[in-house]
Amino acid sequence: MGLLRDALLEVAAAARPATCRQIFYRMVSVGAIEKTEAGYQNVVIRLLGELRRDGALPYEWIADSTRWMRKPTTYSGLDHALMRSARSYRRALWDTAGGYVEVWCEKEALAGVIVDVTDHWDVPLLVTRGYPSLSYLHAAAETIAAQERPCYLYHLGDLDPSGTDIDRCIEGGIRELAPAAEIHFERIAVLHHQVEEFSLLTRPTKRSDTRAANYEHDYSVEVDAIDPTDLRELVEGAILQHLDWAELGRLRVIEAEERRTLATIAANFSANEPG
Numbered sequence: 001m002g003l004l005r006d007a008l009l010e011v012a013a014a015a016r017p018a019t020c021r022q023i024f025y026r027m028v029s030v031g032a033i034e035k036t037e038a039g040y041q042n043v044v045i046r047l048l049g050e051l052r053r054d055g056a057l058p059y060e061w062i063a064d065s066t067r068w069m070r071k072p073t074t075y076s077g078l079d080h081a082l083m084r085s086a087r088s089y090r091r092a093l094w095d096t097a098g099g100y101v102e103v104w105c106e107k108e109a110l111a112g113v114i115v116d117v118t119d120h121w122d123v124p125l126l127v128t129r130g131y132p133s134l135s136y137l138h139a140a141a142e143t144i145a146a147q148e149r150p151c152y153l154y155h156l157g158d159l160d161p162s163g164t165d166i167d168r169c170i171e172g173g174i175r176e177l178a179p180a181a182e183i184h185f186e187r188i189a190v191l192h193h194q195v196e197e198f199s200l201l202t203r204p205t206k207r208s209d210t211r212a213a214n215y216e217h218d219y220s221v222e223v224d225a226i227d228p229t230d231l232r233e234l235v236e237g238a239i240l241q242h243l244d245w246a247e248l249g250r251l252r253v254i255e256a257e258e259r260r261t262l263a264t265i266a267a268n269f270s271a272n273e274p275g
Contacts, residue, residue: 001047007032008047009057017063017116018228019109020045025201025225035201063112065127082266089262091255093122099242100147102126102140103235106157106166106223113228114156114235121239130162131169141177150182154238156231159190160220161211188234190221200225 011026012018018026024033024044033039051057075081094100102124105111111127118125126140144151155170157163164187171185195202202219205212223231 004032004043005047005051005056008044008051012048012057012061015228016061017112018061019063019113019224020048021109021222021224022113022226022228023048023062025222026227028201029199064109065111065115066108079266079270082262082269086259086262086266089255089259090122091251091258093243093248093251096247097149097242097244099150099152100144101152101239101242102144102154103238104128104153104155104170106130106155106163110156110223110231114232117232117235117239121236121243123239128166128170131166132173134173137170137173138177141174141181144174144181144183145178147181150184152238152242153183153185154235155185155187156189156223156235157187158220158222159192159195159217160205160222161209161215163190163220163223164215165211186238188238189226189231190223192217194226195219195221198226198230 007027007030008023011023011030015022015026021040024040027033027044028035028039033043048057048062052059052062075084103114103118104126105114106128108127108129111125115125124143128136132140144153153170153174155167157166167185167187171183174181174185175183190200194200200221202221205215205218205220209215226234
């Protein structure tokens with residue numbers, strides 16, 4: 001058990017942040033445990049919980065975007081609001097870009113794995129939690145229709161009958177609800193060539209799936225099987241091809257100057273605020 005704990009720590013440290021299921025797949029791929037539900041629940045989930053409670057594994061190494069809290073943004077005073085604004089101010093990177101980019105993800109848990117990349121590059125991350133609802137598609141289509149420029153949608157989902165059918169649902173729904181928009185839809189994971197490229201663990205395709213008749217392969221792969229680092233690189237690669245680096249450099253200079261201006265305003269307000 002001590003060896004398993006050490007192996008889990010090593011895998012988690014290399015992949016952070018990662019979901020529990022991604023760590024499970026890495027443990028299976030290195031031969032540390034068997035690919036069974038018992039191995040996932042009774043070994044990985046249990047030991048990761050113990051390691052976090054013992055302080056051996058930082059909580060932030062495990063990504064979980066499925067549970068969250070809603071709270072309005074509030075401030076202890078105007079000076080606090082100004083200082084927060086000065087620290088967090090960012091220039092929109094895509095206002096002057098020739099295209100608009102979104103990243104779509106089938107699984108909510110994986111949002112915590114890739115959100116640092118999408119946040120860094122100021123790109124919307126949309127999580128469907130399986131099939132998106134019509135209301136969700138309509139809201140997304142309204143944003144896309146308002147762009148009046150080419151829109152690039154990149155999707156990450158399971159390679160199985162339902163996962164590939166979700167591609168059809170998203171792309172078809174957006175095209176139907178934003179008929180005038182120029183839409184470029186692309187699945188970036190999981191792809192069949194990635195199974196060999198990343199040595200991904202597969203499982204037999206469930207022929208009981210009602211969509212299996214349109215799926216020609218006898219294997220399926222969860223997107224969780226892709227190493228978190230590789231997943232982040234796939235997302236970043238899709239985004240970076242649309243950036244104008246000269247324009248990005250110009251915006252960064254403006255952003256830094258505007259942040260300094262906000263900090264000066266905040267400092268002056270704080271100094272002059274009545275005692």
